[in-house]
Amino acid sequence: MISLEAQKLAQERAARMKAAIELREPDRVPFMGVAGDVVAAYSGLTSYEFNFDYEKSLQATIKFLTDFPSDGVMFGGMSNVCNLVMCIAFADYPDLATSMFMVTGPLNDILGVKYCRFPGRELDEDSSPQFIGDIYMQPEEYDELIADPVKFSMEKMIPRTVTNLQDLGSPTALATMARWGMEKARQNAEMMRLGAEMAKLGYPPSTGAFAYAPLDYIGDFLRDIPSLILDLRRYPDKVKAACESILEVLLKITLEHKKLGAEMAMFPLHLNEYLSPELYKEFFWPTLKEFVLRLREHGMRSEIFFEGRHDPHLETILELPAGWGTAYFEKTDIRKAKKLLQGHTCIMGGLEAGVVIGSTPAQIDEHVKRLLGDMMPGGGFILCLDVANLPRNTPIENIAAVYEAVEKYGKY
Numbered sequence: 001m002i003s004l005e006a007q008k009l010a011q012e013r014a015a016r017m018k019a020a021i022e023l024r025e026p027d028r029v030p031f032m033g034v035a036g037d038v039v040a041a042y043s044g045l046t047s048y049e050f051n052f053d054y055e056k057s058l059q060a061t062i063k064f065l066t067d068f069p070s071d072g073v074m075f076g077g078m079s080n081v082c083n084l085v086m087c088i089a090f091a092d093y094p095d096l097a098t099s100m101f102m103v104t105g106p107l108n109d110i111l112g113v114k115y116c117r118f119p120g121r122e123l124d125e126d127s128s129p130q131f132i133g134d135i136y137m138q139p140e141e142y143d144e145l146i147a148d149p150v151k152f153s154m155e156k157m158i159p160r161t162v163t164n165l166q167d168l169g170s171p172t173a174l175a176t177m178a179r180w181g182m183e184k185a186r187q188n189a190e191m192m193r194l195g196a197e198m199a200k201l202g203y204p205p206s207t208g209a210f211a212y213a214p215l216d217y218i219g220d221f222l223r224d225i226p227s228l229i230l231d232l233r234r235y236p237d238k239v240k241a242a243c244e245s246i247l248e249v250l251l252k253i254t255l256e257h258k259k260l261g262a263e264m265a266m267f268p269l270h271l272n273e274y275l276s277p278e279l280y281k282e283f284f285w286p287t288l289k290e291f292v293l294r295l296r297e298h299g300m301r302s303e304i305f306f307e308g309r310h311d312p313h314l315e316t317i318l319e320l321p322a323g324w325g326t327a328y329f330e331k332t333d334i335r336k337a338k339k340l341l342q343g344h345t346c347i348m349g350g351l352e353a354g355v356v357i358g359s360t361p362a363q364i365d366e367h368v369k370r371l372l373g374d375m376m377p378g379g380g381f382i383l384c385l386d387v388a389n390l391p392r393n394t395p396i397e398n399i400a401a402v403y404e405a406v407e408k409y410g411k412y
Contacts (some may be wrong), residue, residue, distance in 0.1 A: 002199050004168055009202030017382065021326055021346045022299065025379035027307075029372060029410040031347055032348070032382060033070030034356070038388035042396065045125060046177075048120030050106040051078050054190040062197050068403055071385045073203065074388055077194050078104045079129045081116040084212055085161050085221055089154040090247045094256035099184060101210050104189055105129070105202060107187070110179045112163030120362070128389055136160045137222040137280055139231060143240040145222070146245045154182055157222070201276070209257030211265040211295075212250055212303070214243035214287040221273050229274065232283055243287040251294055258300055264325070273308025280313050301325035303348070306332060312319040330386050348382040350375055351402065356385070357394050362400035368405035376412065383410070 012027075039048035043060035050057050057077045065073065080102035088321040090097040103111065117123050117130040134158060145152045159166045164176040167326035195205060218239070219228040231239050254265050259368065267288070275284055292302045302325035306313075310332045317327060318340070328348040329337055337347055355367045376379045385404065390399075 005150055006200055006202040010199065010204040013202065014204040015327070016071050020380055020382050021323075023323060023343060023346060023380040025376075025412050029376050029406070030382045031406050032072045032074050032384035032404065033065070033068055033391050034385055034394075036076040036387075036394075037126075037392040038390040038394045038396075038399065039064045039394035041394075044276045046119070046125045047129075048118075048125035050120055051129060053079070054186075055369070057195065058190065061194065062201070065198065065201055065203070068399060069201065070403070073198070075386065077191065078106075080104055081108070081118075081129050081131050082210075082212075082220075083101065083111075083113050083115065084094050084217055085115075085153055085157045085356050086111075086113075087253060088149055088217075088246075088249055089158050091150045091253055093137075093267055094253060097253050098209075098256050098260070100187075104187060106230070107180065107182055108392070110164065110176060110183055114161045114163065119210055124394060131220070133224045133226055135224050139223075139227075139235060140239075141221075142235060146238065146241045149242075149246050149249050161221075163292045172411070175305050176301065205261075207261055209260075209262035209265045209300075211254045211267045211291065213267055213269055213271075213284065214246040214250060214365075215239070215249070215284045216268075217246055218233060218242060225271065225274060232279060235285070239283060240286075243283070247287045247291060251291060254291075254295065255298055255300075255388070258298060261343045262300065264301050264303050266273070266305065267291075268305045268308050269310075272306060272310055272313060273317045273321070276345065277312045281316065285313070285316050289319060290317075296321065296324055303328055306330065312334065315339060317345055326382065339376060342378055342380065346380045347375070348384055349386045350381075350383055353385050353387045353390060356398050356402060359398065361397055364398055364401040365408075368402060369409045372406075372409045379412075 016026040016028070017032045020030050037047055040047055040060055042064050045056055045060055050060060061077050069093060072112065083100060083103040086100040087097050103116055108116045115133065116129050117132055119125050119127045119129065123130065126384055137183065165173045167173055219225045223231060240301055271284055272280060295302055304325065305328040307330050309331060314337060322344045324345065326346040326348050327337065329342065329348065334347065334350045341347060350371050355364060359367065372383070
């Protein structure tokens with residue numbers, strides 16, 4: 001049973017995040033707590049144990065969130081690796097498609113997704129899960145992709161990228177899907193259990209969905225980044241047409257999450273750092289912008305993780321309507337972003353992982369003090385790490401210093 005105190009705490013945390021997203025000043029700066037392999041290490045687990053044992057993963061997560069409470073979390077139990085190919089292949093069955101976006105270690109044992117690397121399997125037991133792209137589509141196949149992304153994903157991409165689904169009509173494939181369903185049901189039950197335990201700690205329920213920029217889908221899953229960069233020069237019209245065709249499928253899948261209660265769609269961007277402003281505006285931004293605008297028409301905001309250095313492309317964000325969502329920056333100059341986007345876009349990030357890993361507690365205190373002094377005025381700011389994964393060897397006293405500094409300097 002959830003106590004009244006926990007319910008009140010969840011409401012306060014949710015209101016704090018909502019105020020920042022709506023470009024207002026809350027009572028104190030919202031803080032998305034640290035995450036990553038350090039969560040497993042804090043409970044003495046290997047990354048393999050954390051990613052393959054539901055009970056150990058749950059207990060480690062709850063222990064960390066109990067000892068280091070925050071307004072929101074950037075993790076929830078086992079790590080996942082994206083598997084958008086299967087998600088798109090089942091787009092005509094949205095109840096299934098939404099459950100196929102991510103693959104855990106146990107699910108990948110069943111499927112054998114070639115994009116995925118997990119600790120204790122392809123990697124050593126203390127490595128982080130990894131996504132590995134490759135060339136799975138040839139340039140002459142762009143026309144098939146444009147004509148029907150769903151059919152192309154089902155008939156061409158799944159057999160090429162999922163080891164145990166190479167022959168979709170075989171007994172192996174049928175057994176794989178049956179086992180996938182059984183494991184997915186188990187995973188869902190464990191996630192509900194984790195959510196219930198987090199609710200007891202005063203964390204509001206997750207209301208987010210994953211989304212993907214169309215050009216990133218081509219670069220990550222179909223062509224790999226170097227090949228796609230060449231495609232922009234060799235087949236520009238086909239790349240643009242493919243992005244437009246893929247957009248419709250991705251939008252359909254993301255909006256299905258809205259039916260399940262999602263209020264925010266999270267985009268992780270990858271190609272943005274590789275493109276000149278000219279190429280970004282011509283090939284990447286048009287379909288991403290349309291995606292965000294159409295989600296807003298349906299009442300959903302977006303959270304875009306601008307990975308790498310997004311400084312050359314910052315002004316394009318002003319083409320979106322004020323209050324569209326949250327810009328989460330990794331290596332971008334976050335103070336420069338604030339000067340440009342204040343009153344228009346909620347900014348997220350700022351806490352440098354390198355500082356947390358390699359500094360003294362006193363240095364961390366000063367870093368957080370300066371950061372909050374610059375970023376808090378006027379509201380519209382959410383503090384979090386500039387990366388989603390702190391390594392196992394991050395000093396616990398440094399993590400404690402972050403939380404203490406936020407408490408000390410984060411009040412408006």
